[in-house]
C-alpha cells in the first residue's frame with residue numbers, strides 16, 4: 001500500500017519528536033513535511049534536533065534530510081501538499097493560544113486537515129475532541145465545521161489533555177455498561193516530559209513534588225464533559241456529569257502520568273468485581289477495526305497491590321493502553337482506583353496517530 005504523506009508542525013519538540021519516531025514505521029502514514037519555529041526553519045531535520053533528541057527510538061535517514069519549514073508560513077505546507085508530500089498535518093506546536101488557534105485555522109482554510117495536540121481549539125464547539133475508544137462519533141461534527149466556515153477538505157480535530165487519559169477511558173467503560181458516574185476526585189502525578197523541553201527546572205523537580213501545573217486542573221475537570229457530550233445543533237453539547245475535582249501535581253518521573261481516583265456512582269452501583277470485569281472486557285471501535293495503533297486491550301487491570309507504576313506500566317501495549325490497579329471500595333465515595341498511561345504516546349503523539357487512523361477509515365483524511 002502506498003503510504004499517505006503527512007506533516008508534523010512542531011516536529012522538533014517533545015511531542016513532535018514522538019510523532020516522528022512513531023511514524024517512522026507506521027503502516028499507513030509517512031512523515032514527509034516537518035515544520036517548527038523560525039529558529040529551526042531552513043535546517044535539515046537531523047541538524048535541528050541534534051543534541052536535543054529525547055527518545056531511544058530514532059527516525060529514518062530520509063526524515064533527517066527533510067528541510068524544516070517555518071510552521072507560521074502556511075504556503076510552504078500548501079506547496080508540499082500540491083507536490084503530494086502533505087495530505088494532512090499533526091500539530092504539536094507550543095505557542096500562544098491565540099496564535100495556535102489562528103494558525104491551525106489557516107491550515108484548515110488552506111485545505112489541510114489539522115489533527116492537533118494543542119489545547120487552543122479544545123473548547124471550540126464545532127471542533128471534536130477525540131479519544132478514539134470513547135467518542136469516535138464526534139467526527140460527525142466535522143462536515144458541520146467545514147460548512148459553517150466555508151472550508152473544503154480542511155478541518156480541525158483535537159486530542160484532549162494528557163492528564164485525563166488515565167481515568168477517561170475507565171470512566172467511559174463503566175458509563176457505557178450502564179453505571180452513571182456522578183462525582184469524582186482525581187489526584188494526578190504527572191511526568192516532567194508533559195512540560196515539553198526544557199520544561200520544569202531541574203532544581204524545582206529533582207527530589208521534589210510541585211503541587212501546581214498551570215491550567216491543568218481546569219482541563220482535567222472540564223474536558224471529560226465535552227468528550228462525553230452529544231453532537232447537537234452544529235457543535236458538541238457538554239455532558240453534565242461527572243463533576244470532577246482535580247489536584248494536579250508534577251512529580252520527578254520522566255514519562256507516564258498516574259491518577260488516583262475516587263468515584264461516586266448514581267443509583268446503580270457496580271461491585272468491585274463487576275468494575276474489574278467491565279474494564280477487562282472493554283473493547284471499542286479502534287479494536288473492532290483493528291487500527292494499527294489501537295491497543296489490543298485498551299484497559300489493562302492489574303491485581304498486584306503495587307501496580308500500576310509509570311516505569312513498569314506506562315509502556316504497556318505500544319504505550320497505548322491505560323493500566324489500572326488498586327481497584328477497591330472508597331469509604332467516602334463508592335470505589336477508587338489508580339490509573340496510569342504514557343503521556344507523550346497515548347496522551348499525545350500516539351493518541352493523535354490513532355485519531356488520524358480513525359479519521360482515515362471514516363474517509364476524512366488520506
Ligand code: NAP
Pocket residue numbers: 009010011012013014015016035036037038039040041070071072091092093094095117118119161162193194195196197198343344347348
Ligand atoms: P515543546 O517540546 O516545547 O515543543 C514545541 C514545538 O513548537 C517545537 O517544535 C518548537 O520549535 C515549536 N515552536 C515554538 N515556538 C514556535 C513559533 N513561534 N512558531 C512555530 N513553531 C514554534 O512542546 P511539547 O511538549 O512538544 O508540546 C507541544 C504541544 O503539545 C503543546 O501545545 C502541548 O500543550 C501539547 N501537549 C503536550 C504533551 C506532552 O506530554 N508533552 C501532551 C499533550 C499535549 P523549535 O524547536 O524550533 O523551537
